[in-house]
Amino acid sequence: MGFDFKKRKNELLEKHEAVLICTFAQFEPNFHYLTGASVDGSYYLLTRDSETIITSRMAREYAEYQGFGAIVTPPPSSANKNKSRALAETVSKILKKKHISTLAVEVDKLGTRNRLALRRFGKLKLVNASETLLLQRMVKDNEEIRLIRKAVQLAKQALKELELGGKSERQAYFWLLEFFSRNHANIAFEPIVAFGIHTTFPHSVPTDTRKGRLPALIDLGARWRNYCSDLTECYIPGNCKPELAAYEEVKNIFYDIIDNSPDFRNTKDVNEFAKSCFRKRKLPELPHSLGHGVGLQVHEYPNFRRIKPMRLLPGMVLAIEPAAYGLDGGNGKFGVRYERTVLVGKKGFREL
Structure with a gap:
């Protein structure tokens, strides 16, 4: 027996064309629910045709070990200068190629600084995915x-x-x-x-x-x-x-x-x-x-x-x-x- 992660992701993507999940702790319920994995200090970006881990150099190898193919590590200089802006620019670059301008996020976890950066630097419209995920997991x-x-x-x-x-x-x-x-x-x-x-x-x-x-x-x-x-x-x-x-x-x-x-x-x-x-x-x-x-x-x-x-x-x-x-x-x-x-x-x- 096992979990049908593909079905879970497709169900979420029926409501949102792009979702950003925070994986700050070693165990994050929503990230685990969608992937069965654990990569702390990172972000998980899910779209209809791709999934990307945005993480630090320290966690990159562990993400690879758990089977994630698309892994992005923001440049150290930009990350140290402004981590929120680096995140926003990284996410925006991925979504712009897919012509996606609306991003669903976990409002309760993402934090004000990251939300502001995604709007200002990423030019993205944000919607709340927290309620969607809680209802899906119910x-x-x-x-x-x-x-x-x-x-x-x-x-x-x-x-x-x-x-x-x-x-x-x-x-x-x-x-x-x-x-x-x-x-x-x-x-x-x-x-x-x-x-x-x-x-x-x-x-x-x-x-x-x-x-x-x-x-x-x-x-x-x-x-x-x-x-x-x-x-x-x-x-x-x-x-x-x-x-x-x-x-x-x-x-x-x-x-x-x-x-x-x-x-x-x-x-x-x-x-x-x-x-x-x-x-x-x-x-x-x-x-x-x-x-x-x-x-x-x-x-x-x-x-x-x-x-x-x-x-x-x-x-x-x-x-x-x-x-x-x-x-x-x-x-x-x-x-x-x-x-x-x-x-x-x-x-x-x-x-x-």
Whole structure:
């Protein structure tokens, strides 16, 4: 199995005749999505009949090693004098030969100086490709789903093997890092490990607080072959009755969402149903989104907080995370959250 990069590029080029992708970091989701490669500190220019890497002398050989034939390195003198102008002139020279005057760019990554240079020196009209790429990546193919499923399996295994007795938040955090390293995976994000009152803070940072008889909340995700998972689970001692009851409530909300998912057409439907579940159980309103898309990034489209609802389509992968915070328990304030990664199918959601 593998990815159909040609199909992905053609789909993008149906909307834009030329696209410039930034590859500043070692892993850039859009660049990886289109090519499967990684060349940092560079730019990727895609047109209907060519693809070019614009990079430094340092990264040129690595780009060649990954199979890119057309590689351009701006002259050192011009690059040092004004890197943005050198980029603009290089891109303009390529596009002028193809009679292309409009360039789609990642506005959120390209930076103001580069955008101004492309307009001024490159004489190019710029349009935003960021939204196009997020929408294109939203529906996963079978290979992407396979990799996400593996990432989910690893995260669930970590939650199963994690023993909190006697550990501090920080010790549990480092155990999780070691677990993923031992299993040849990366973390999708910094794990959240919270005990006691720290569970009431959605993004608590690990401290030296020890578990003891306190409730615990663990939010973690694995990254397997660049694809992510996102799960949250609570560990609650039997003597913590209010915490156990609240945790059962949010778990029930999650499974009510799954059971009713065949009726959902868009993100608004999911949100409205979840809100009714929270009101019915007299739980406080969520301070964060009920869910989000998962893929090459742990947070991607569909976005559940957009004013305009996003249509749910088969092949989307979501994290659904009902939660309640600031509740009163035997050990003071606490929070609970239950989160799983799910696949949208023709007949509703299915937990991965």
